[in-house]
Amino acid sequence: MERTLLEWLRRRLPADTTNRLPLGLSDDAALLQLAEQGACVITTDMLCDGVHFQAEQLDLDLIGRKAIAVNLSDLAAMAAVPLALFVSIAIPRSWEQTKVEAVYEGMMTLSSEFDCPIAGGDTNRWDGPLVINVVAVGQPPPGGVWRRAGGRQGDLLLVTGELGGSLLEHHYSFQPRIHEALLLANQYDIHAALDLSDGLALDCSRLAAASRCGALLDLESIPISSAAMRLANQTDYSRTPLTHALSDGEDFELLLAAAPAEARRLLEDRPLDVPLTLVGELIEAEGLWHRTDAGDLEPLEASGYLHD
Amino acid sequence: MERTLLEWLRRRLPADTTNRLPLGLSDDAALLQLAEQGACVITTDMLCDGVHFQAEQLDLDLIGRKAIAVNLSDLAAMAAVPLALFVSIAIPRSWEQTKVEAVYEGMMTLSSEFDCPIAGGDTNRWDGPLVINVVAVGQPPPGGVWRRAGGRQGDLLLVTGELGGSLLEHHYSFQPRIHEALLLANQYDIHAALDLSDGLALDCSRLAAASRCGALLDLESIPISSAAMRLANQTDYSRTPLTHALSDGEDFELLLAAAPAEARRLLEDRPLDVPLTLVGELIEAEGLWHRTDAGDLEPLEASGYLHD
Numbered sequence: 368m369e370r371t372l373l374e375w376l377r378r379r380l381p382a383d384t385t386n387r388l389p390l391g392l393s394d395d396a397a398l399l400q401l402a403e404q405g406a407c408v409i410t411t412d413m414l415c416d417g418v419h420f421q422a423e424q425l426d427l428d429l430i431g432r433k434a435i436a437v438n439l440s441d442l443a444a445m446a447a448v449p450l451a452l453f454v455s456i457a458i459p460r461s462w463e464q465t466k467v468e469a470v471y472e473g474m475m476t477l478s479s480e481f482d483c484p485i486a487g488g489d490t491n492r493w494d495g496p497l498v499i500n501v502v503a504v505g506q507p508p509p510g511g512v513w514r515r516a517g518g519r520q521g522d523l524l525l526v527t528g529e530l531g532g533s534l535l536e537h538h539y540s541f542q543p544r545i546h547e548a549l550l551l552a553n554q555y556d557i558h559a560a561l562d563l564s565d566g567l568a569l570d571c572s573r574l575a576a577a578s579r580c581g582a583l584l585d586l587e588s589i590p591i592s593s594a595a596m597r598l599a600n601q602t603d604y605s606r607t608p609l610t611h612a613l614s615d616g617e618d619f620e621l622l623l624a625a626a627p628a629e630a631r632r633l634l635e636d637r638p639l640d641v642p643l644t645l646v647g648e649l650i651e652a653e654g655l656w657h658r659t660d661a662g663d664l665e666p667l668e669a670s671g672y673l674h675d
Numbered sequence: 676m677e678r679t680l681l682e683w684l685r686r687r688l689p690a691d692t693t694n695r696l697p698l699g700l701s702d703d704a705a706l707l708q709l710a711e712q713g714a715c716v717i718t719t720d721m722l723c724d725g726v727h728f729q730a731e732q733l734d735l736d737l738i739g740r741k742a743i744a745v746n747l748s749d750l751a752a753m754a755a756v757p758l759a760l761f762v763s764i765a766i767p768r769s770w771e772q773t774k775v776e777a778v779y780e781g782m783m784t785l786s787s788e789f790d791c792p793i794a795g796g797d798t799n800r801w802d803g804p805l806v807i808n809v810v811a812v813g814q815p816p817p818g819g820v821w822r823r824a825g826g827r828q829g830d831l832l833l834v835t836g837e838l839g840g841s842l843l844e845h846h847y848s849f850q851p852r853i854h855e856a857l858l859l860a861n862q863y864d865i866h867a868a869l870d871l872s873d874g875l876a877l878d879c880s881r882l883a884a885a886s887r888c889g890a891l892l893d894l895e896s897i898p899i900s901s902a903a904m905r906l907a908n909q910t911d912y913s914r915t916p917l918t919h920a921l922s923d924g925e926d927f928e929l930l931l932a933a934a935p936a937e938a939r940r941l942l943e944d945r946p947l948d949v950p951l952t953l954v955g956e957l958i959e960a961e962g963l964w965h966r967t968d969a970g971d972l973e974p975l976e977a978s979g980y981l982h983d
Contacts, residue, residue: 390820390822393822393823393824393885394752394753394820394822394823394824394869395718395749395752395753395823395869395870396716396717396718396749396750396752396753396755396811396813397716397717397718398714398715398716398753398815398820399714399715399716399717400713400714401709401713401714401715402713405708405709405710405713406706406707406708406709407706407707407709407715407812408704408705408706408707409704409705409707409759409761409794409795409810409812410703410704410705410795411761411763411795411796411797411808411810412763412797413763413764413765413797413799413806413808415765415799415801415803415806416803417801417802417803418765418799418800418801419799441703441704442704444702444703444704445702445703445704445706447704451717453717453719453810455719455720455721455808456721457721457723457726457806486717487717487718487719488719489719489720489721489808491721491723491726491727492726493723493725493726494725495723495724495725495803495804495806496803498721498723498765498803498806500719500721500763500797500808502717502719502761502810503704504715504717505704507706512698512702512706514698514701514702515701515702515703516701516702561702561703562703577701
């Protein structure tokens with residue numbers, strides 16, 4: 368298996384990656400050539416059958432796609448330019464090679480789209496369920512990486528896309544916001560950013576806390592996805608569309624903080640193909656807040672997906 | 676779990692790693708600062724309960740230790756200087772925090788010893804067996820990385836340590852040959868190298884093939900470990916000590932190719948704390964060979980551990 372898969376990956380390695388990966392897939396480790404800057408950005412996420420997906424109920428390529436997408440989303444959160452992927456996999460012993468290749472085909476979709484070749488990895492057969500671990504390596508954009516901690520009091524908060532209801536479909540098909548992040552990092556002064564993996568309310572409170580601020584969300588302006596509305600309409604769910612948009616996990620949109628003038632320039636320019644919405648601001652008072660109809664600040668629960 | 680473990684890791688992150696990891700463990704991905712050279716070496720290995728270890732029969736720290744050790748060994752194979760580790764783990768839901776920490780304590784042993792902090796990762800709880808994926812990132816030594824393909828016809832072949840019988844004990848306690856590799860890379864001209872993970876015969880044939888040569892092994896000179904002898908003496912095993920030394924997996928010693936004069940200088944200098952033994956040479960005739968008592972070349976089976 369390991370050799371077969373390695374051969375398959377070698378054939379799929381784009382020819383134009385030799386500058387970046389001068390040794391190809393030939394040695395005990397990969398040699399990755401970076402720009403003169405000499406720094407790299409590294410993230411890793413593990414997906415397990417029964418936890419992050421149900422392998423029996425799903426097109427296998429979507430599993431592979433998601434394993435890559437969540438990692439690219441972490442690179443996007445820091446505006447890092449994708450360079451290479453490393454894939455480790457534990458394959459159920461009963462699986463045929465075609466099923467394994469279907470998973471890798473899903474990976475290849477995003478690997479090709481974001482010019483980020485699979486440069487190494489490890490394959491194992493075992494008696495357990497499917498496990499995929501992906502490492503994404505990028506390099507900082509010319510202006511340096513975005514951080515969670517870079518926000519300042521008074522910064523406006525913006526989100527890409529629409530939020531909530533990811534569970535219905537979006538968490539397998541979402542686009543990691545790499546292109547958006549690189550464009551914004553190149554043309555605008557973004558103070559802080561993260562990708563929304565655990566819900567806007569919780570992730571926003573994290574960005575604010577890392578930046579030693581609080582956050583005031585304007586609940587009227589949260590961009591609610593149609594999936595969040597559908598989910599709220601399903602009788603076995605009791606939450607409102609807004610609650611879904613605030614606290615559903617796996618949106619994988621970007622939350623950005625920028626100085627007011629810069630944020631307004633961004634909102635006027637509309638440089639992205641996806642919506643960009645002003646959802647709040649960073650304030651002095653620690654914690655997460657919203658404004659009541661009477662205009663007073665009221666604490667907002669930082670609800671969302673908490674990993675156990 | 677994820678937050679508890681992250682806090683635990685943050686407390687264990689050495690203070691002197693801020694140059695290398697300017698952002699610490701705070702963001703969606705790690706920022707890793709490299710020397711001006713601007714290249715990094717990346718390897719990843721996944722260990723699964725029931726395949727690479729039996730969690731119920733083993734001290735848990737040895738599992739964590741091994742997960743790090745196999746990856747550091749891959750860095751040693753290329754003479755890369757260890758920089759950072761990334762650990763993803765799928766933890767059985769029934770495990771208490773103390774068991775998880777025991778695994779991480781084992782990782783910390785080597786992380787500290789080789790000044791290679793855990794700089795990120797991903798933790799998951801699930802209903803399956805323990806899975807650990809480790810990524811090791813290093814940087815090339817000043818003279819550039821060692822490759823499998825760098826060997827030349829006439830080069831002598833050297834191995835560190837003693838071979839075979841790893842199954843009895845060594846595969847959990849082995850020392851990745853980082854220090855040895857860095858010393859050799861710094862002071863000697865090594866043409867090609869790899870770490871012996873699947874047995875000398877098989878791995879030697881791989882190095883030779885990558886270098887477009889054959890390899891002639893001197894069977895009289897193979898350094899046979901005492902474990903290989905004990906294993907051969909056990910009645911339920913029918914192979915000789917030499918067979919074990921040639922084909923047992925997981926020795927994790929280094930196989931090196933160097934020009935004859937350089938290899939002889941090395942053997943005279945004895946710069947390492949571990950044995951260094953001349954075991955053969957690279958020759959023109961493709962394949963793996965040994966010399967019969969009559970002095971003729973005879974094919975030698977490239978036996979070893981083949982991953983399925």
